[in-house]
Amino acid sequence: MxxxxxxxxxxxxxxxxxxxxxxxxxxxxFPEANMTRLNDAETQWYAAGIQHYQITVEVEFAAERRRHIVTVQNGQVTEATLSYLVGETWTPPEPVGAEFAGEFTVPGLFNALRFELNQRQREDVRVDMNVSPAYPRYMYFGPVWLEGEPMASSEARFTVVAFVPLSAP
The missing domain is CATH 1.20.5 (Single alpha-helices involved in coiled-coils or other helix-helix interfaces)
Incomplete structure (x- = not known):
């Protein structure tokens, strides 16, 4: 014993x-994000010509976790839902508008990453790019820094948990 x-x-x-x-x-x-990696992946994404897909993106903040499921046909959002994690259970999906859901399409994720890189308010921005097709599979936006101090609870994580190419309608 x-x-x-x-x-x-x-x-x-x-x-x-x-x-x-x-x-x-x-x-x-995950590697630090930069404009070169972003632009290369975005160029590859558009070159692949994927116009029909369904993407599921989980977004995690300090006090909230959400799941966005977005269906894209001909490059346009045709259906989108939003669920919240409450305890260990996801709420039933609620429909959301195409304008809001556009932020969670592949071009929307590229735009979010570009915005964070251009703002330069976060010292730590990381991204894991999927290879084929190229898209941001995981993005980490570290705390926002104001007046030399990190803002509490300002980190964000975006994780693509599913990406399914669809047939043309």
């Missing part, structure tokens, strides 16, 4: 350390 306790303590301590490192620095595994 005396031999097991130190081993158990080591395993628990190491596990806690690993969880901390993986969670606290999870964004660090």
């Amino acid at each position: 005396r031999k097991i306790i130190p081993i158990l303590l080591f395993v628990l301590g190491f596990s806690a350390f690993l969880i901390y490192v993986l969670y606290a620095n999870r964004e660090r595994r």
Whole structure:
């Protein structure tokens, strides 16, 4: 029994350390975003000519997590819903307008990334680009900095959890 306790303590301590490192620095595994990567991926996206798809984007803020499901046909939003995570359950999807949903299409995600890079209010903006087709699969917008201080709860994470090319209508 005396031999097991130190081993158990080591395993628990190491596990806690690993969880901390993986969670606290999870964004660090993704490269920093820059205009060159953004423009290259956007060029590849438009060259692929994908006009029909359904995309599911989860957006996480400090106090809120949302799921946007957007259907695009001929490059236009034809259907869009929004759900919120309450506890461990998603609310039923509610329809939203095309103008709002456009922010969660692939061009909308490119625009959001471009906006954050141009604003230069965040010291840490990271992106993981999908390769084929090219689109921002994961975006991390670190805290907004005002007067040399980070604003509390201003981080945002965008994760594309599903991307399905569709047939032409």
